[in-house]
Structure formats: structure tokens, C-alpha cells
Amino acid sequence: MVIGGNWEQEILAETAKSMGLRLLLTDPDENCAAKKHADIFYRVEPRDLTRLLTLAKKHSVAGVIADECDYSHYAAVVIAHHLGLPSDGLAAAQVTTNKAWMREMVREAAVMQPRFFACNTLEQSLKAVNLIGLPVIVKPVDNRGAFGVSIVRTNAELETAFLEALMNAHSRQVIVEAFVEGTHITVDGICDEAGCHHNLAMASKKILPGEKPVITDVVYPARLSEELTRHVYDVNQKVVAALGIHAGFTHSEYIVDDKGRCFLVETANRGGGVLTSAKILPFLAGADLYQYLIRRALGETHKLVLSPVDRQVLLTFFVFENGVIDSIKGFDAVHALDGVLHVQLLVSAGQTINRPKNGAQRHGFAILSAESAAELEQLQASVRSTLQVHYANK
Incomplete structure (x- = not known):
């Protein structure tokens, strides 16, 4: 049984079918990308x-699996x-799907993280800002993809940011945390x-400038010194141990400041989204990671x-x-370029597009x-x- 059949999980479903398995697939979208691989499909919210x-x-399913989505x-x-x-x-799964619980767990392991407060009301958020000092990050405790995440630089911006985070928080709780450069x-x-x-791979990221921290580039390996790379890997092992993760993927986010200090942002017990665990990690690790996880989900002995x-x-x-x-x-021409592992458009002709506010x-x-940073x-x-976009009335 694969829970979730959107394009991020299509490779997972395809892998299951390639192994000769009978596939039960669920997804809220009747026309989801992975449906064509399913033997049985149901339209169900995760x-x-x-x-x-x-x-x-x-x-009578023999195994259940999902990836790249917290809810699934x-x-x-x-x-x-x-x-x-x-x-x-x-x-x-409990602790990694709630950022407040996750933060409390790793605090006991002496892992550095931004000073934070879990808040249920605007008044609590204002108190947190006064204790932490501006600027701060305001975000839901239980969402992904930068939904409801804002940088707040003045008290006047707090209410809007709090309400946006609240509307994107399934548990109706938000986190106010220190902004770390x-x-x-x-x-x-x-x-x-x-x-x-x-630890399979480490990447550094570029963020779209502005009050909505949306990622634009993720490059492997991370643009850090060997010493800092080892330090972050060591911190990650400590975080994984503190959260009691003993199976499956991990996907962790950190901020390394100009003093070389590594601050935990969050950790998930799943693969990274946007085909990170479906395409990037198998490529870098030289292994069919999905086949390994599917066999483990079926209770089979399978060595990594x-x-x-x-x-x-x-x-x-x-x-x-x-x-x-x-x-x-130019889409087909891009796809044909040597070194392009995957290319995908998420917009189409006739659509009105604006600056992204979330992932x-x-x-x-x-x-x-590519073989080198310059070639990349x-x-x-x-x-x-x-790839050229042409606009109407321009």
C-alpha cells in the first residue's frame, strides 16, 4: 500500500510495480500522477x-509505505x-511531525537551535518576540514547504504573520523563533x-530574498569547508539519535552561522521533497533506495x-x-542537455503567475x-x- 500518488511519489509507486508487487494506492486527487501504476486506487485524504x-x-496489505510528504x-x-x-x-513519526515536540527532544541532547517558543495566541507570540528580540521567524508547528512561514522584522508585522502561520497549522499552534543569519x-x-x-548527502541552499523564505537552489555537496562538513554531519547524527529514529529516511535542515555554529531548524523521518529522495539521493548514493525501503516495509531481509x-x-x-x-x-531541448537528470514545469500556458510565497x-x-562546480x-x-517563457500582452 502506497499512501500518496502525486508526482513526488510516482517513482515510489513505479518501483513497487517493477518489483512485481500488487499495488494499492490512495491519493486525494482522482487524476494523480501515480494512478497509472496502481492495481487498486482509492481517493482518500492522507x-x-x-x-x-x-x-x-x-x-490485507502486506506493507505500507510513503515518502516525501509528512502527512502521507x-x-x-x-x-x-x-x-x-x-x-x-x-x-x-510523532515527534518529527511537530516542530515544538522535536525541538524539546533535541534540547535535552544539547543540540544548538534558535531560541523558540510554541504559541497558541497572538499575545503569547508578542511575548515571545519581546523575549527573543526582532527579527524572528513565525511558522506553523506542523506543515512543510514553507507554508505559512514569515520573517517578522517589526511588531506591526506580527499579527499578519501569526494568522498566516495559524491558518497553515493543523494543530493550530505556531512557533516563534530567533532569526539566524x-x-x-x-x-x-x-x-x-x-x-x-x-548520512548520505549534504547540500547548501539559496533563498529567495524577501520576507517569504522560499528556496531557489540546492547544491550538493554543500559549499562548506571539510571541517564544517564533518561538524554538521556529527550534529545530524546526534539529532537523529535524540529523536529515536531507527528506520527509513531522514531529512534535516540546519543553519551554519559565520562563527561556524550549527543550528537545527527541523528534522523529518522521511525523504526530502521535490524528488530529493526519489532521484537525487539514489544517484549520489549509487543505490536503489526505494527498493530497499519497500523490501523493509514488507518485512524482508534486505541489506543496504x-x-x-x-x-x-x-x-x-x-x-x-x-x-x-x-x-x-525549449522544454524538450533542456531535457536533452547532457547532465539534466530531470526537468519539470509546474505552470502552463494561460496561467497567471506571481512571485512564490511558498515552495x-x-x-x-x-x-x-556535473563533475565540477564550474561545469554545474x-x-x-x-x-x-x-527555457524561454513568453507572456501574453508583452
């Missing part, structure tokens, strides 16, 4: 745990746990059959074998000019690979010059 459990029992992964863990099937662990880092890892965690490759990889997002799209030219509003992306930069420039 937060409808009762309905999902009923379907899993009805079809959480549902998979709960369903598998209820049925006595292998899972990534209910305790870890520095390099944004992502660390992805996986646990082996013995429960030992392996990693064969890392020494390559530069860039996940670059398209942020086009505002306006009404008339046409987009879901970005206009598309490409995953690129040249490939990115070629992609951007080849």
Missing part, C-alpha cells in the same frame, strides 16, 4: 486515518503500526537494516549497500517573471549533474537560457 486503515484491512508518511507509519507491520516507528544546509540520510543511521559517486548535483527552481503565460519554449508556488525545477554553473546557465 489525514483520513480511519478510512486508510479500513482499506488496508479490507485488502505519518499515515503509513500509523497504519503499519496498527496492523503489526514493519514501519519507521510511531514514536519517531547564515548558510542554510540540508542533510539527508537513511537507516540500515540494523537501525544504524548513515551504498556505492557513493563523486558528482556535483544541483536542484534549481524556476522563478519566472510575473504575468500571464502565453507559451513556454508549492515555485514555477518548476531541474535536477542537474555552466549547465544551469544553459538551462535558463534555453
Whole structure:
């Protein structure tokens, strides 16, 4: 059973079918990308745990899995746990899907993190700002993709930011935390059959300027010194241990400041989104990670074998000019460029586009690979010059 069938999980569904398995797929979208791989499909929201459990029992599923989505992964863990099937662990799923709980757990392990307060009301948020000092980050405790995340630089901006975070928080709670200047880092890892965690890759990120922190570039390996790289990897191992993660993927975000201090932002017990765990990690690790996780979800003995490759990889997002799209030219030419592992548009002709306010509003992306940083930069420039957006009335 695969919970979630959008384009981020299509490769997971495709892998399951390639292994000769009979696939039960659920997704809230009747026309989701992975539906064509399913033997049985149901239209179900990932937060409808009762309905999902009923379907899993009805079809006597042998394993449950999901990836790249907090809600789907959480549902998979709960369903598998209820049925006595292998899972990534209910305790870890609980703590990693709530940033406030996660922060409390790692605080006990003496991991550095921005000073924070979990807030239920605007008054509590104002008190938190007064204690922390401006600027601050205001965000939901339980969402992804920068939904409801704002940088607040004045008290006058707090109410709007609080309400936006609240509307994107399923538990109706927000976090107010100190704003930390520095390099944004992502660390992805996986646990082996013995429960030992392996750091697979580290990336540094570029953020779209402004009050909405939307990522535009993610480059592997991270642009850090060897010493800082080792330090961040060590911190990540400490965080994973503190959160009790013993199975599945991990996807962690950090900020390294100009003093070399590593601050935890958040950790998830799932793969990174936008095909990070579906395409980037298998490429860099030299392993079919989905096949490994599917076999583990079925309770099969399967050893994790990693064969890392020494390559530069860039996940670059398209942020086009505002306006009404008339046409987009050059997509096939970009796809044919040497080193382009994947390219995908998330907008189309006739659509009005604006500056993204969260990850879901970005206009598309490409995953690129090269032997050197200079070659990677040249490939990115070629992609951007080849892909041309034409606007109506311009």
C-alpha cells in the first residue's frame, strides 16, 4: 500500500510495480500522477486515518509505505503500526511531525537551535518576540514547504504573520523563533537494516530574498569547508539519535552561522521533497533506495549497500517573471542537455503567475549533474537560457 500518488511519489509507486508487487494506492486527487501504476486506487485524504486503515484491512496489505510528504508518511507509519507491520516507528513519526515536540527532544541532547517558543495566541507570540528580540521567524508547528512561514522584522508585522502561520497549522499552534543569519544546509540520510543511521548527502541552499523564505537552489555537496562538513554531519547524527529514529529516511535542515555554529531548524523521518529522495539521493548514493525501503516495509531481509559517486548535483527552481503565460519554449531541448537528470514545469500556458510565497508556488525545477562546480554553473546557465517563457500582452 502506497499512501500518496502525486508526482513526488510516482517513482515510489513505479518501483513497487517493477518489483512485481500488487499495488494499492490512495491519493486525494482522482487524476494523480501515480494512478497509472496502481492495481487498486482509492481517493482518500492522507489525514483520513480511519478510512486508510479500513482499506488496508479490507485488502490485507502486506506493507505500507510513503515518502516525501509528512502527512502521507505519518499515515503509513500509523497504519503499519496498527496492523503489526514493519514501519519507521510511531514514536519517531510523532515527534518529527511537530516542530515544538522535536525541538524539546533535541534540547535535552544539547543540540544548538534558535531560541523558540510554541504559541497558541497572538499575545503569547508578542511575548515571545519581546523575549527573543526582532527579527524572528513565525511558522506553523506542523506543515512543510514553507507554508505559512514569515520573517517578522517589526511588531506591526506580527499579527499578519501569526494568522498566516495559524491558518497553515493543523494543530493550530505556531512557533516563534530567533532569526539566524547564515548558510542554510540540508542533510539527508537513511537507516540500515540494523537501525544504524548513515548520512548520505549534504547540500547548501539559496533563498529567495524577501520576507517569504522560499528556496531557489540546492547544491550538493554543500559549499562548506571539510571541517564544517564533518561538524554538521556529527550534529545530524546526534539529532537523529535524540529523536529515536531507527528506520527509513531522514531529512534535516540546519543553519551554519559565520562563527561556524550549527543550528537545527527541523528534522523529518522521511525523504526530502521535490524528488530529493526519489532521484537525487539514489544517484549520489549509487543505490536503489526505494527498493530497499519497500523490501523493509514488507518485512524482508534486505541489506543496504551504498556505492557513493563523486558528482556535483544541483536542484534549481524556476522563478519566472510575473504575468500571464502565453507559451513556454525549449522544454524538450533542456531535457536533452547532457547532465539534466530531470526537468519539470509546474505552470502552463494561460496561467497567471506571481512571485512564490511558498515552495508549492515555485514555477518548476531541474535536477542537474556535473563533475565540477564550474561545469554545474555552466549547465544551469544553459538551462535558463534555453527555457524561454513568453507572456501574453508583452
